[in-house]
Amino acid sequence: MSQTDIREQRLHLHFSTRGAGLILLLTLLCAVPFVGLSDYYVHVGIMIFVFVIYSSTYRFVLRTGQLHFGAHGFIGVGAYTSVLLVMRGGLPFWVTLPVAGLVAALLAVVIGYPALRVKGAYFAIITWGFAEGLRFLYMRVDDPFGGNSGISDIPPPEAIPLPFLGTIEFRSLPPFYFLGLALMLLTVLVLYRLEHSRFGLVYSAIREGDHLARAVGIDIMGYKVLAFALCSGLAAMAGAFFAHYSGFISPHSFNVLLTISLGIYTTVGGLAAFAGPVVGSLFLVTAGEFFAQYGFYKIMLYAGLMIITLLFLPEGIVGLPRIIMSALNRKRTPAGATTEYGTS
């Protein structure tokens, strides 16, 4: 058997273990509401799903080379659009959910065309200013935005009638859990397919050198606006879901701390890896909930954990296995020895 054959076999094995792992993970995720955990854990699960959506879309915008600082603005647009259409317009949630995403995506196109021309801190300030302006609109205008005190008593999604099986009523946590899970899987799947396609290569090219990318004929503005609109729309749908889940929104639910948290989840998890924001959200949302019992010191503990991770894991938590592996390898093979992947 030649070397390439072995490689190929390994590749197959690798993919099938990955597939099996995914199926196992999905089964575990689906089992969570049924194994007798208290509602609190199901709630934490739902929050993790929401934050995975937020931070994965956020990372995708960062990966186009844009320092996005207004994610909270788009999430807020999604939440307010859906809530107002349901409560004032009388539309069902199942209609307003995609509409909320669409409205946010359109807004992202309008903002994106002028703003995506600039990069770095300038783009950050522009998107932040836009989001802050919206927040301010919600705060000052009582009708219909509810002003400073926000909107409460938001109705849950309408029941879904299932043939032969009865109806799914959104009165307890498990239906919300599965809706959140479905939205998260949809988002992750869309972003994963996009990143591992020709589009992903284009975005890498734009990030590494946008003048060069333009020189080889890539319409960089078009691609950037597309990513910005898609991510804003997906995040806005998660925002709408969150609004109907929690039953209450206010301008303070969507302040800049939200965007900053997304940045932190992404960087702590690992910016370069697709799984980074997923791992980061899981790790830090859980850590935040765990530290909540320490009351006064929870922010210090949380911030300390964050600083330590950023200092010692430059590639994020996702890079941890590699660091451990290379430490182990260094022990096993003498320095300078050739390994399968080159010199260690």
Place this chain on the structure above:
Amino acid sequence: MEVIGQAVINGLSLGAIYALLALGLTLLFSIMGVLFFAHGAIYMLGAYVTYFVCVRAGLTYIASVLIAVAAMAVLGLAIEKGLFRRVRGTLFPPFFIAIGLNWFLESLGFAIFGVKMKSIPTVLPGAVRLFGMIVTYERLVLVVTGVIAVAALHAFLTRTRAGLAMRAFVEDPEAAALQGMSGDTVSSLAFVIGCSLAALAGASVAPVYVVSPTMGEHTVLTGMLIISLGGLGSIPGALLGAVVIGLIESLGAMYLGTEFTWGLVFVFVAIFLTIRPAGIMGEQHA
């Protein structure tokens, strides 16, 4: 007319405080390439150290300001050596470490100093009539402090070897390193200067406004807006931005209310940067 004059004076003294903060921020931005969020916490700690030395330990106000500045300079050095030296040159880790540090120091402030606001009794009572307007000595001192600090920083950056080294480093780190300048020293220096300026700002506002653990939160955001408006890394831009935002805030607070003004300032800066991304004084790269 008199009311407007009063607001202008208030705006200028606010602008002086913002200038002290913005100078440090823009200096750190030009060295690190990221916005240093923990600046607000340093400002808050500077005010608290002043309060404790002045009110609790009973030293004179001037002595407490000096102690606060020295303490924050040491803290700045420790922050640089312990945290930022390890991640210099990367983009996201320093930014989020600064945010984490800000949260850490702020909640430390809550833990140590409590949630109650404190204030230092007025140091310089009295007022003077200038052009028919009543200006308290305190506000006058704020403006003078700001001007002196700016002049001192300018002299440092243009007249001393260390200052020139810093500017050279900002211009081209590699060429500066080849000339024998140490990046570590330059970055330590930037942190020491930036944190001392923030402490000076905190110590100066302590007798005029109240001291609370969250006092830096809003101020550091304003500082970020100011340096972006002025042009990131540009010192004259930071000064100009500080005065512009100080005046807008003070005039706006009089006519529109503080919350409305905050939104207005944001929208103003966002629109300005959309039209001219490099800010007032920044170089047009984008």
